[in-house]
Amino acid sequence: MEYEYREILLLTGLEEITKKELQRFKYFVMDEFKISRSQLEETTNRTELADLLIQSAGPALAVTKTIHLFQKLNYMHAAKCLQEQKKKVESQSMTNRKKKETQQVEKRSQAESCSGASATSRGESSKKNSAPEVHPQAKPQKQQTVAEQEAIREGLQKDPLAVLVLKTTNPFKCETEEDIFHVTVATATAFFFVKVLYAPFKDKFTPRRTIKISNYLWHFNFLEVTSSSIVVDADTDLKVCVPNNLRQKAGRTPTIKMLKTQPCGTIVNGIFKVQKITEKQKDRVLYGVEDKTGEMDVLVLGNQDKIKCETGDKLRLVFFEVSEDGEKTQLKSGPYSFFKVIKSPKPKTEQKEKFTLKSTHLNNTSLKDSNTAS
């Protein structure tokens, strides 16, 4: 429980806000948490700040106070997200407790269908991967209850998970100045995005290799590997077979229509076509993107003076998350997101067209050019 609070405070709470917002937040922290300025100034990153808040108020109260401050500062989205996660943690611990009680009465509890397809497949995968050869202490004979599966899913996982590496990004410096990279891995039944906060692991995450990961963190919808995780090559006889359709699904850009049905916080990787640049400020840019199924906004936070993007270009997004802007679903960058503009190639045919247009309809063309330039 304490761990979950720590986790949501850091992941949903403090990382949901921008650097600037964090500075303002810190200012109000002194009062709300009764923390001295000098103590506060000693914290150099969000993790240390989260620890300090928890030290001062205890995990549950730290989350409540943070929500309160977010509301006060009008960070309504962050406040809402944190509140939701807090409720989730609370109701989860309630159901876990209830499940344990009923379990004793009714031993033969069938694992009912979990909510959401990915959740189901995750449940299956954790069952598959708790096969005797991977961690012998598991009891495969007994079917796991939903509560037990949940317990496996959230938080620190010590037992090794065997996965096939599908795809990796190159290491890059994220907003918190750490060198990190992202990976897509799969088991026989599900694929997962992995945030690796320790660049030296890059050698281990080689595509097409089967590896075993332990001491990693299970978040709501992704894995987190840190320097204290263990990543090793799987034994040569252990091969994770990933069906082709799953591989394709793992690499495919989700449709906008589908994304609009996903809950806040869902991690998204993909390539999206820019339809318009809605809003451009010093520390944030709002892009309108489209595909066959619809349109949505992509909010990229942070300084983007150097980013040159125009209508028709594509955005490669890694580790963005589904978020809400009022009623509308949008994608939003987080501190660990990767963002790149793929310039649309100026096709020769277009140049040819321009040439023919110029030679035939000079007046029209000059008009057209001035339109596109503005």
Place this chain on the structure above:
DNA sequence: GGCGCGCGCGCC
């Protein structure tokens, strides 16, 4: 029975 949606597959 028709239609639409979602998924899988194969080609580029």
Place this chain on the structure above:
DNA sequence: GGCGCGCGCGCC
């Protein structure tokens, strides 16, 4: 990895 086709399922 995108795109387009085709199949199958479910709803009306």
